[in-house]
Amino acid sequence: MSKPMKKPDLRGVTVAVVLPFKSDMSIDWDGYARVLDYCACPDGIAAVFVNGHAGEGGSLSDDERQAVIERTRRQIGGKPLLSGIIAHSTAEAIHQTQLAESAGADCAVLFPPTPLGGGASATSRAPVAYVQAVSSAVAIPVSIFQYPLTSGFGYSPETLAKIAALESIIAIKEGSDTMLAYDENRRAVKQADPSVAILPSNFNWFLPQLAVGGDGVLSGLVSLAPGLFVELWQASLADDLNAMRAVNDRLYPIVRAIYGPAPIMDMHTRMKVGLKALGLIESADPRPPLLPVLPALCDAIATAVGVARAAGDIRLA
Numbered sequence: 001m002s003k004p005m006k007k008p009d010l011r012g013v014t015v016a017v018v019l020p021f022k023s024d025m026s027i028d029w030d031g032y033a034r035v036l037d038y039c040a041c042p043d044g045i046a047a048v049f050v051n052g053h054a055g056e057g058g059s060l061s062d063d064e065r066q067a068v069i070e071r072t073r074r075q076i077g078g079k080p081l082l083s084g085i086i087a088h089s090t091a092e093a094i095h096q097t098q099l100a101e102s103a104g105a106d107c108a109v110l111f112p113p114t115p116l117g118g119g120a121s122a123t124s125r126a127p128v129a130y131v132q133a134v135s136s137a138v139a140i141p142v143s144i145f146q147y148p149l150t151s152g153f154g155y156s157p158e159t160l161a162k163i164a165a166l167e168s169i170i171a172i173k174e175g176s177d178t179m180l181a182y183d184e185n186r187r188a189v190k191q192a193d194p195s196v197a198i199l200p201s202n203f204n205w206f207l208p209q210l211a212v213g214g215d216g217v218l219s220g221l222v223s224l225a226p227g228l229f230v231e232l233w234q235a236s237l238a239d240d241l242n243a244m245r246a247v248n249d250r251l252y253p254i255v256r257a258i259y260g261p262a263p264i265m266d267m268h269t270r271m272k273v274g275l276k277a278l279g280l281i282e283s284a285d286p287r288p289p290l291l292p293v294l295p296a297l298c299d300a301i302a303t304a305v306g307v308a309r310a311a312g313d314i315r316l317a
Contacts, residue, residue: 007141008080008106010171010197011215012046013229015039015222016054018271019068020281027064029071031281036075038280038316039223044230046216048076052084052109054220054268059287062099069103082107082143088114090130094137101138107170109143110134112153124159135168142168148177157188164192171197173218179205183212203259207248210236224274225254228313250313257304261297269293270301277302278316
């Protein structure tokens with residue numbers, strides 16, 4: 001008889017951890033350990049997400065992804081550990097998920113595979129079959145990474161509801177990037193299975209998403225400003241809208257510095273610029289095809305981080 005699946009509690013703040021590299025593009029493990037100490041280990045952080053967009057998981061080898069999981073597990077202790085699955089086929093996704101399970105991940109976060117960007121995400125047939133195939137190949141639960149609808153990869157409320165009804169699904173990282181889609185998806189998922197956690201993840205919508213209803217926050221920006229997100233979540237738990245607004249006002253300059261300028265794909269590299277300004281990592285450069293942040297924007301990010309640190313909104317141990 002197989003053991004019942006262990007389903008971690010993902011309510012609260014989940015940090016999507018950025019991954020620093022050295023000048024030769026190998027992983028900066030010392031810098032990564034400092035980043036984990038800063039944003040993943042403190043009280044108030046409920047779970048840790050690696051090998052996603054923030055961790056440049058698509059640029060990593062199988063061995064590197066496993067090493068990230070293993071090192072993170074040793075450093076964060078028993079906190080739930082999620083690992084991104086960024087694949088181009090079902091077979092590749094199964095392979096990555098099995099490796100993540102063997103390395104110690106508690107949950108696999110399935111990104112929509114590239115072939116579903118050609119319109120297949122507009123109906124439920126292919127996405128549900130994909131999630132079923134991957135989840136049935138492992139003994140750990142699965143979370144879904146919902147893309148912005150404008151990307152062509154975002155799932156419809158009907159699709160998310162059908163996926164949420166699967167036994168192994170425990171959470172939806174909700175990044176549709178419109179409040180209407182967020183609310184429609186949240187309602188559809190909760191009707192299908194109220195236990196599936198909805199984790200707001202739209203950088204411009206943290207406060208309104210939580211105000212409408214959410215089970216936590218999942219964001220790469222927690223890597224840079226963990227304390228503010230813990231405060232925002234605690235205010236949400238207390239149903240204190242005034243406190244939520246106050247935290248949001250303090251978070252706003254950081255949000256705009258990271259997410260405001262085009263192209264938005266540089267968001268996680270900009271977070272690394274902020275972490276470099278804090279002295280936690282030596283290099284903010286990403287792996288190609290992503291490019292380093294231009295100097296003028298680096299200066300603006302460093303200024304925003306410096307102001308937040310002086311105000312006590314960003315604190316180093």
